[in-house]
Amino acid sequence: MTAPIETDVVIVGAGPVGLFAVFELGLLDLKAHVIDILDRPGGQCTELYPEKPIYDIPGFPIVTGQGLVENLMEQIKPFHPTFHLSQQVESLTRLDDGRVQLTTDAEQAFIAKVVVIAAGGGSFQPKRPPVPGIEAYEGTSVFYAVRKMEAFRGEEIVIVGGGDSALDWTLNLQPIAKRVTLIHRRDDFRAAPHSVEQMRKLVAEGAMDLVIGQVTGLEGADGKLSAATVKLSDNSLTTIPATRLLPFFGLTMKLGPIANWGLNLHENLVPVDTEKFETSEAGIFAIGDINWYPGKLKLILSGFHEGALMAQAAKRIVAPGERIIFQYTTSSTNLQKKLGVV
Amino acid sequence: MPKITYIAFDGTPYEVEAPLGSTVMENAVKHMVPGIEAECGGACACATCHVYVDDAWTAVTGSPEPMEEDMLDFAYDVRPTSRLSCQLKVKPEYDGLVVRIPERQA
Incomplete structure (x- = not known):
């Protein structure tokens, strides 16, 4: 494990609300590190609806999810946030000096005076396909990502799905597998046409199999998979030898490790006060869709407001005793200097 | 106003x-x-509003657009009558429509 990163603020979640928090904290000279499980900033906006219009962002009659995130990234540029992507915060503990230590699954530790949970609907995680008993094989025969290709050498690999992940891994693993079978519910693929073409060529050459159907059952014992049962489009069943199963069914949101951080929870949300948006733990704030308070609305604009008030409270923790002067970006040369516009 | 009947998985x-x-x-x-x-x-x-359109009504509801078809890949137990109910906009012809809810959403 590398040395912990010491910082004023760690923001958990790089969705629109987490990103705007960087801005509000930055105006108060607080430096933020931002952690997200996805490989790019934007959260639900870029993951679920990048091309969909949003109509209720003040001042933007219409903006797409992607457009909003791009604007926010531009807006927070002067504050140089450091992003730590493709990693999930696993643990959060209070140190003796009152600061908080966070550790991610990439074995990166942070020590922060303030933690801002802006985790939206929770972390995006691979969707588990609804195949009875699949849990028993997870981590031994069933994987939702390929970490080490060697673990798949010489195996009978069944890949399920029709998107880029499914097709890419079909093509990458085919040369080292004993046999690769791609299963998709229809003979039409979302993946890049070039990958689909390559896959069809391998099928035509007899180098791999394509089965149109849905996996309904698994066979095996003691975590060792031996075969998958597939329902074909004519409703008949077939069995395909399988020692490895890679299902790619997209992502879903789960609260994840936040549940174990010792915070009070209210129906999987984090209760906060409406003055500072602080949780039951001092110095740990929650803003955006993840928090709860009477009257809460899960709107991006509410999350922006919450971030502004949270920043004031965060400043008091990081710089106790320092007077906070309320200023407008329109007129304050001090703020404009921070924004790099004067 | 058109009436729609949803039949839950328990009937x-x-x-x-x-x-x-x-x-x-x-x-x-x-x-x-x-x-x-x-x-x-x-x-x-997200594919978590998946329904089966009653056989008698599939002609009225038509077939999914490519984007919906793509999203249906993520649903559980997809059948020829599967639709995402967020993509079914109520029209006068929908009066009497029957849809069934699957055992589970993905």
Whole structure:
């Protein structure tokens, strides 16, 4: 494990609300590190609806999810946030000096005076396909990502799905597998046409199999998979030898490790006060869709407001005793200097 | 106003009045029909408002657009009559529509 990163603020979640928090904290000279499980900033906006219009962002009659995130990234540029992507915060503990230590699954530790949970609907995680008993094989025969290709050498690999992940891994693993079978519910693929073409060529050459159907059952014992049962489009069943199963069914949101951080929870949300948006733990704030308070609305604009008030409270923790002067970006040369516009 | 009947997985029917232009998903959520999650709020981005259109009604509801078809890949036990209910906009012809809720959303 590398040395912990010491910082004023760690923001958990790089969705629109987490990103705007960087801005509000930055105006108060607080430096933020931002952690997200996805490989790019934007959260639900870029993951679920990048091309969909949003109509209720003040001042933007219409903006797409992607457009909003791009604007926010531009807006927070002067504050140089450091992003730590493709990693999930696993643990959060209070140190003796009152600061908080966070550790991610990439074995990166942070020590922060303030933690801002802006985790939206929770972390995006691979969707588990609804195949009875699949849990028993997870981590031994069933994987939702390929970490080490060697673990798949010489195996009978069944890949399920029709998107880029499914097709890419079909093509990458085919040369080292004993046999690769791609299963998709229809003979039409979302993946890049070039990958689909390559896959069809391998099928035509007899180098791999394509089965149109849905996996309904698994066979095996003691975590060792031996075969998958597939329902074909004519409703008949077939069995395909399988020692490895890679299902790619997209992502879903789960609260994840936040549940174990010792915070009070209210129906999987984090209760906060409406003055500072602080949780039951001092110095740990929650803003955006993840928090709860009477009257809460899960709107991006509410999350922006919450971030502004949270920043004031965060400043008091990081710089106790320092007077906070309320200023407008329109007129304050001090703020404009921070924004790099004067 | 068109009437839509949702049949829950346990067989319980829920008959609701659905305003023109609203979606079949929105009416299920509004009337708390069990089994429709609509995690993404109707953006055709999650496949958790999956329903089976009754065989007698598939001609009226038509077939899914490519984007919906792509999203159906993520649903559980997809059948030829599968639709995402957020993509079914209520029209006058929908009066009497029957949809069934699957055992589970993905």
